[in-house]
Amino acid sequence: MTSAKRISAKTMPTKTMPTRTMPAGTMRLTRRSVLAGALASTICAPAIAQNAPRVVVIGGGFAGAGFARALKRLANNTNVTLVETHRTFTACPFSNHVIAGLRELSAQQFTYEKVAADGVTMAFEPAIAVDAGSRTVTLRSGTPLMYDRLVIAPGIGFNWSALPGYDEAASKIMPHAWHAGEQTELLRRQLEAMEDGGTVLMAVPDNPMRCPPGAYERASLIAWYLKTKKPRSKIIVLDAKDQFSMQRLFQNAWKALYPGQIEWISLSNGGKINSVDAKTRSLIGDFDTYKGTVINVIPPQRAGTIAQIAGVTDRTGWCPVDPITFESKIAPNVHVLGDATLVGTMPKSAFGAFAQAQICAAAIARLLANATPDRPKLINTCYSMAAPDYGISVAGVYQPVGNDYLEVEGAGGNSPLDAPQATRALEAKYAHGLFNTLTGETFG
């Protein structure tokens, strides 16, 4: 306990609330001062009671930051601390536009001032340990954070060992650009530097992966860039799958917009990449070795590292959760949100992460008040762009069934195959609207 003092159990006002940390400089509390604090909190409504429940959130993306703000809105008496390494968040949705030169990375970046202004305490450093027994998160500085409920929303991590030859160093040569930021700009610069007539390779992993249609949106927008700027070039998508999200919609768009410029090689046709060689810029599959001028490797994924450290992942590398509360099926009082979870057939998307965050905030507000959470329904909507003015979408409504989430039958599905261009343009506009709204709700 370096920067915080602990209230001893004897001075705690009730038996049910666990020991918690106090800000540095807080005096050791006597029973009387605790009582005075409780009195003050009942008189001054905005004041936070000394014995307010503590919720710690690890990860400040659409799930984590969205959750933190939603919980403050629903249960303002709660002390919410958001632990996030970076002071700037770089959003993945629309980062394919940055790669294709349609948008600057700065349009993807958001800060946490408004989150903090809602009363969320920001801790800008990595969490390095979680002890579910003592309900403590330890930050890199050694600062412990005690919690009544912990929410882990770390997004994805890469399962480097699943793709021999690919590691951090290789990603500087063959970028993944599957965490938005430096990698996004690196891939863009490589495309800009490529001479006309070059070949772009993309390696796409099997599901589960972050943003299942995102790889095909990327292929589309890279093709758009090539068609516009480097018309003798082409892109080859090497896929570890035989089927993919919105496949017919994408393939129809490719045929219409980029004839001969996109080639998709499925699992059955040898598209699965088993290893890579950064030195020779090669991707090695079952039958063939592929060489390209620019190579984008999207590696196999799993839940973010802190989820592994916290011990809330299962053999799949992802986090199983209760469908009503998103509480981990492995560790009590720990909830997991967003891309790190496996929530039925729900795709790993920013919208889904945000929607889960709202449900989890309502559930935790109920749990902290000793009430029973309601059975939720979740909506997911994902837009993808086959060209800047050509939007398509997949939507779904999900509900808890038994121990899992299932899609409500008869609802959801993809944009129609035969829609006119006006509909595609409208969906492209709505995609921008969704991005602006989601980022506004989360960070604005």
Place this chain on the structure above:
Amino acid sequence: MVRSRTLLILPFVLAAAGGASAADAPRGASSCTGCHTSRAGIEDALASLKGRKASEIAEAMLAFKEGGKPATVMNRIAKGFSDAEITAMADWFAEQQP
């Protein structure tokens, strides 16, 4: 002693009340703000649902559900909700401050 016991209980009563209001958002409603925001100045955002007439929201949702209203994605989403769920969402949004 009676006095201090009262003081101890009060914050928990308040906490319980806060939790109860959290439950007010009916099934499905909390996802809608992913596209329909009440925040000002957001480009290309769809109309906010907060403070709209309940009948307006419910009629639109039911028409989307039955396929009687042109749509891109709302026809696919509305089919995921029962008429009772739609009514509950419409009533709740109508009560929210725009």
